[in-house]
Amino acid sequence: MNSPDSTPSPAREVSPLWPSFWFDVPEEDRAPIRDVLAELLGRGVILGSEGSGRELFLLIRDHYQAHLADYLAPLGLELIVDEETPLLQARPRTEACQLLSTFSRDETLVILTLWRLWDDEQASGSAAAVIITVDDLWNRLRIFFDRIEPPEKSQIESILAKLRRHRLVRTHKPETMTHAGEMQIEILASLSRVIPFDDLEAWLQRVDLCQPALGEPALPAGA
16 A cells, blocks of 8 residues: 555656657747747757747747757757857757758858858957848959859859858848849858858868869869
8 A cells, every 4th residue: 555655646748749858848838949949950040130030039048048959969969049149050060960951062162251251250350240242252252262163143142042041141132233243141140150160271271172273274163
């Protein structure tokens, strides 16, 4: 016979839509957390400066950082909570993550160029948003990768669309815009973590790997 002190506690109700190890999360927070995980696994970034992303950012920042960090860890993903930008980001740990996206050569060239432009602004101490045009980007591509034919501006637009889906950049078409090269690109801090470099020297080494050796024929675009 059980003593009064050993009465079994009622079985905890298990939901097929909720992990059993997060029993401490109240019902009203579960749907928002599901939204956060879906966005982070699908896009990699949640911008906390716009729309519903602000509420999701604050919820995770203030209450559930440890929950999400533990959840993402087995996937080889690190949770970044950037309060300055603000944003949430699931950053792949390259030594462990099996969910890494692959970028084409042209996409890699664009990302490397955007990273350098963003880093130059950070080094200058500027607190303003980093905004350039497609023309600026294309001209820098020709400077940084002088032994490669850069992608056409029409190709750059499709590349930017992919980066925008992953919330690495924002784009804006001014009312006075007369051609594609005038489209504005805002480089988000999330892009700097997609291919992080310890310093400019590490970036230069990566750039050299993308180009043919000196004396070899220049590579055509898309090669």
